[in-house]
Amino acid sequence: MMFLSNSTLGEVVWTQLKFKMNAYLGAVVSLIFVQIIGLIVSMNGNSSTGSGVDNTSFTIITISSDVVFAFVGIWAVFVGKLFTTKAYRYDDFSFVATRLSSNLANFSVLCLMSIFAGVTTFLSNYILRVVLLLVSDVDYVKSVSIFEDPIGTIVNLSIMIILILTISAGGYLWGMLVQIHKAFTYLLILLIITLLVTKTGQTILQYVFIENESIVFLIVKLIALSLVFFLLAILCSNRLEVRR
Amino acid sequence: MTVIDCQDLRKKYKRMAALDGITFQLKDQKITGLIGRNGAGKTTLLKILAGFIRKGSGDVLVFSSNPFNNLRVSGNSILVDDQMSFPDSLTLADILGMAPDFYKRWDTELANNLFKYFKLNPKQLHSRLSKGNKATFNMIFGLATRCELTMFDEPTNGMDEAVRSDFYRALLKDYIAHPRSIMISSHHLAEMEHLLEDILLIHKGKVVFHQSLEEVKEYAVALQGTTDLVEKLAAGKEILHTKQLDSQRNYVVIKKEEMPVIDGVTTQPVSVSDVCMYVTSDGKGGIDDVFK
C-alpha cells in the first residue's frame, strides 16, 4: 500500500517561507551593515542650501535617507539575484518544492525583506539624527517626526518599501536571466545606461518615476512593475533544471 | 501499484544522449538496485524521476504523474546524492528541525538516533562537513523523510567501510519497519547485493535487464576447462566474456541453459556483479586482451 501525502501549494509555499526566513537571515544581517555604511556616508548631509539675510548667512544641511536608500537599493538588487543562484535554488529542492512554489516563496521573502528594509531605512534616519545632534554642536531644526505626521510617514514608508520591492524583483529577474545565460550579467548595466542616455529610455523613466499625479498612482505603477518582473522570472525559472 | 513507469524515456545533453529509450516499470515497496557503469545514465534517470530535470522525449510517470514541477512527486520522493545542498546559515540540527514541516512522514526519532549514532556535530554546517560525513548526513536525511519513493545515488561514496555496512543495515531495518520503494545506484553492487530485490541494469542509456536478484544470479554460467572442449560446448551460444587462463580457457555463457555434463569442463555460477560487469562490457574480451 502506498500512502502518498498530499500537500497543497499554499502549504508548501508557507513552509518554504518559514524555512527561508530562517535560512536567509544572513541577507538581513548584510542589510544592517549596508545601512550602517550608508548612515556613515550620509553623516555629511545630502544637500545643503545657503542664503543670507542681514549680514547673517544660513546653511541648511538636509539629512535624508537618500544615501542609505541608494545603498539598500543595491543590496536589494543583489539579494534578488542571490535568491536565483544555483546554491539557493538547489537548497529548495533538498526539501519539497516545485519551481512555482519556490518562486512564490522567494517572492514572499522578498516582500517581507522589502518591508523590513523599507522600515529600517526610514527609521535609520533617526539614528543619524540622534548621533548628529549628540556629536556636533550644530543647531538643528525640529523636523516632522513620525508621531506628528502619521499619514506622511505611512506614505513615505510605503514608497520606500515598494521601491525596494521593485528593485529586488528586478534583481530577481536579472538573476534568473543570468542563470539561463551568463551574457545577461552585463545586460542590467547596459540597460541602465541605455535608459539614461537614450531619449526613449528617458521618456520611460520620466513616465514611471516623475510624471505622477499622485503618490498612490506611483505606488500602483511600482507594484505592477514588480509583478511583471516576477512573472517573467517564473517563466524563466521553468527553463532551469536542478542539480544538473 | 506502479510507482515508476518509464516508456521510451530519452534525454539529451547538448548533442549527447544520456538516456536513449529507457522503458521499465517499478512496482511499489521494492528495493531496486540501479546498476550501470559510469556514464550509463543512472544519475540522469534518477534526476528525471525526482523532477529535478526535464525529460527529453518519451513518457515518465512517478505516482502516475510527470515528476517535473509536480508537488505531489516532490512531496513523496527524495533523491539523496552528493550534490544535495542545504543553506549555509542552517546548522545540521536546524535542518533536521525544519524537515518535518516539509515531509509529513518525517521520523524525528530515527533521524535523531542515527545522528547520535554516527556522532555528527549538530552545530556543524552542511557545507563544511567532510565528504564522508556529508554522505552520512544525507543518508540520514533521506531515510528519515520516509518518502514513498526514496532514491539514493551513490550513497556510500566517501563513507568508510564501517559506515557503509551500518548504512546498508539501517536501510534494511527501516525498510522492514516501513516498506517503501527504494532505488539505490551504486558501483559497489557486491556489498549491497543482499539488500536488493530487483536489479535494473542500464548501459549507455538503455535498459539491459530489469530482473529479480535471483534471476540475475541464474542469468549466466561459467564454463572452465580445456580450450577445445569449452569451445565446442559454447559454440552457437552468446558469449559474454572469455578469459585465457593458460592452455585452458574460461568462458562465460549467457542464459543458463541445460548443459550436458562433459568430463574436463566444470560449470560454475557467476556472481551478480560479474554478470552486470560482463553484460555491460563493450568488447567480449577483458582487460587481459589489452596485454596480449
Added chain:
Amino acid sequence: MSMDTWVVAILPLLVLLFLIWIFLRLGRNITKHINWTKRLSKWLLYVYIGMLLLAIVAYEFIPTNGDKIAAPKEYTMFKNENKIFQQAFENNEGSKFDSKFLVEEWTQELVGDTLEIISKGSQFPTERLNIEWTDSKEQLVEAKMYKTHSYMDGINLGEEIPLSTVEINDNQIILTAPSPKQLTYYLFSNELSVLSIVDSLDAWEQRRVIGYTYIYLKVPKHINVIDKDGLQFY
C-alpha cells in the same frame, strides 16, 4: 528640472553603485569565512531594531532650538501678512500696521532743524524707512521699528537674526547692522529627495518667507531729513 540635469545627478550615483557592488563582493568573501550562526544573526537583528526604536524615542526628547517647521498653510499666511504690511508701509497708512510686527518705539526731541539718518556696518542696508510728515510745530520725532515674518525651512529667522541697533543722538539716527554671523542648521527629512526632485524647487520656495526691518518715522514737516544712504522708501 530637465532630463539632462537628472542624468548628471544620477551619474555619481552610478559610481557609488559600483563602489557598493565591490564592497558587497568583498563583504561576501569575508562573511564566507565567518560562521554566522542563526543565533548571532538574530541577536544582531534585535540589537539593531532596538537601536532604531531607541533613536526614535531619543529624538523626541532632544531639546529643540529651532521652531517647529511651519506648515505650508502657515507659510502662505506669513507671506500674505508680510505683503499687507508692505503695502500699508508703502502707502504710508500707519494706522493699518499690524501691531504684532512692532519691535521698538521711541520718541526724540531734536535739537536743530535737521535729522540725519546714517546706516553703518552693512554695504547694502536692509532696513526700509518711510516718513510720515506731521503738521506738528514741535521738535519731536516719533519712531517705530517693525519687523515682518522671516521663515526658512521652518526656522524662525526673526529670532535668530539680531536686530540692527538704533542709536539716537541729538539730530542723528544711526542704524548699525548686526555683525556678520554664520548659522548652520540640520534639517532632517523623512522624504526621499530623489522622488521630490521635480517639485523640490517650488517646495523650497514655498518654505521660505523673507521679511524686512521697517522703520517708520513721524517727522514734523519743518524738519529737514538727510538720508545719504538712501534708506528712505519712496
Added chain:
Amino acid sequence: MDLNTESTKPIYIQIAEWIENEIIADRFQSDGKVHSQYQLADLFNINPATAAKGLTILVEEQILYKRRGLGMFVALEAKNMILEKRRNETLTRMARELVLEARRLSVSEEELIQLIKKCEEEQK
C-alpha cells in the same frame, strides 16, 4: 548468523536450509511458528523478498504451512520429511559422483554394481 553471499547457492536456498536445520535441531517445534520474512530479513541482513522466497520453497515442499494472517508454521511431519529429503539428496549426489569417477577410471556398469554389492556385504 552469517550467510555465504559468495557461495554458489542462492541466498533463498540457504535460508530454506537454515530453517530446515533449525527444525532438525528442534528449535522450531512442529506446529510452532517460524520466523516471518521480515524477521529473517533482519536476522540475515537480506531483502525480505529473498527471505520470503526461502519460505515459499518450504511451503511448496509442505515442510511449512501458512495460516492466514498468523504466519508460517512447521508442519507435523516436517522433521521426518527433511531427513528423508536430505537422505535422498545426499545419496543421489554421492551415487552420481561414483558413476562419474567410475567412468573416468573405465569401470564398467556391471563391475560397479558388483563393487557396491561387495561393500554391502562387508558391512553386514
